[in-house]
Amino acid sequence: MIFITTILKEVMTMYNYLITLTGKLRNNGERAKRPFRVIMEKEIADHVSSWRFIILIAIIALTCMGSLYTALSNISQAVKPNDPEGSFFFLKLFTITDGTMPSFTVFISFLGPLLGIGLGFDAINSEHNRGTLSRVLSQPIHRDYIINAKFAAALFVISVMLLSLGIMVMGAGLVTIGIPPTAEEFMRMVFFILLSILYVAFWLNMSILFSVLFRQPATAALSAIAVWLFFSVFYPLIVNLITRSMEPAATASPQQLMAFEQFHLTLMRVMPNQLFSEATTTLMMPSVRSLGPLTMEQMIGAIPGPLPLGQSILLVWPQVTGLMAGTIVSFVIAYILFMRREIRSR
């Protein structure tokens, strides 16, 4: 956790250094920084030094350490003969578990929303309540810089954090098992981290939306957590309730069974965490070839084997598109609401 905070600070200094360097190169170092960048840097600095972020990062880092520890202690059992994923030994670090602790990917899918919500629920309303918003807006800047910079700063922090976590897991695995990841494994891990960033960005946008909607930060936080809980706990229950009543008999025709399975899966795919877990499973287990129900016709002649990375990405592309669309939609709503809001100083 201290490690990540340090990394973030280092990144910030490097970023500043690069800015000044490019400024010097342009020979206009005297010019003031662009207001968007100023707001963003300020936001990042606020996040990094806030207790809220430190606690969140501590929770996530510790649970990931725990899952990494279980993965490392069980990695010897993970290697089986005739495993089509035998050449993707390194990826197992992210997926295997002995049942006592969920794996790294499951933790990200569970705690990632919390991180996004935590960084976004008070983005607008706290500024509004403190009266700082009108003060900032009295400066000659565009109004949308505020919401954009808030989002960008939180996303930047999340990206650096998840990247460093992933690299930490890779490094710890490399030290422990001594086998370097192949290029494809590395690419898969990078895509997994990008996917996680996208997933957290979705929740971040949702909480920013709530922070625009509700004046009280506590209300925004609670409603965001309610949405998260609804999707992680209640929605699957409701889907099960609905589908159980519709379940065809065991003697039903294959077409009916197929249609039912498809329907169930469609309902489940409303959940962002379902989309995320499908995408991570496909990325981290290259032998996954399909995410829906399959007919026997499709299975005849198929031999188990890992998919190439491009095919895996193509397979989860709908999920990625869905997550990205969700992110954009919530951002657009938050943006419109914020832009139309009347901001008065108290």
Place this chain on the structure above:
Amino acid sequence: MIGSLPSCPYPLCLYCKCESTLFNFVVDIKKRQKQEEIIMLSMKKLTAVFIILSWGIISYGINAATAIDSILLYTPFTKISVPPGESIDYTIDVLNKGETLETFDLAVSNIPRSWSYTLKSGAWNVRQVSVLPGEKKSLSLRIEVPYQVNKGNYRIYVSAGDAYTLPLTVNISEQGTFRTEFTTRQSNMEGHAASTFNYTAELRNRTAEAQTYALQGQVPRGWIITFKANGKQVTSVDAEANGTVNISIEVKPADQVEEGRYVIPVRAVSGTSSGDLSLEAVITGTYKMELTTPTGLLSTDIVAGEERKINLVVRNTGTSVLSDVKLTHAAPVNWEVTFEPEKIETILAGREATVTATVRADKKAIPGDYVTNLEARTPEASSKASFRISVKTPMLWGWLGVIIILAGIGTVWYLFRKYGRR
């Protein structure tokens, strides 16, 4: 005669009609014996006088005459028929019928020069023999007939001095040789190109001396011939005079041998003699083929619902002509495989034919690897090639996703322009 009285064999005997005449008969016999004795006495006196008278006159002449006649050489079988290379053992008895001891030289004459003989009594070679009057001596004569001898009758004389000559006839039953015989019972064998031909041959040394034979076989290029004697691989063998060596000859045809009849001359050569044998190996044709690609790569990729052409090579690796080669396939469900051409008329041995297979994957095929078996088949042989075909999903849906995302970003951009920069 007395003893035989109860059942007298003489029908004219007058004395055996009844027992009562027995006494009379005995008396009568005694009378007759007395009369005979009287006659004999008078006769002896007469001959004695005669002998004494004639002794002085003809004693010497009679002596010589009796020596010539009294010696006799005797053997029971005087004409024997043998094949060349045999030896004949005669047992010759020398009889002295005369009154005096006879000593004379023994000689075997008229024997052909290449023949050899030994005349022995017991363990000794005998040149001269003495025989007591009225006795006989046994001699053994061994005549060895060489291999190189003409067919026919040969007369050999065994003479005891000048006194007696015993003619012996040896009939040579066949034309003799001085040579090596190299024979096999089964010189012809049939098998396919991959089989090994094992011939069993006999090498018979029919010369008078031990020989060392070098063994050679003239095989076509690529063939392997090995000789084995006593289970060991050899290049030469030793054979004693008149000895026989069993040789097994192993012939392995060349790898790509064509069908046909092959004659393999085999020779066993020593310094003085040689034997020839000709073996025959009849190679039957084999039917083998291989279905592969020009590069040997048996994997390809395909986009679901689209076509992929695969170049195939049907290679005739057998030794016979393959005709009517049909191409079949076993692909996953809803996959289509067509061949161009569908059938190959003939492929000569060692040649190959090219076929193009067009594979169309199912639209609903899931990404990943599928197995498709392609097979080339004739009634005689078949070859299967398993292709690992990686199915890729079409990019269409991927682009659709990209368009949706771009539309979203475009909306955001539009909003920026509309609201942000007021």
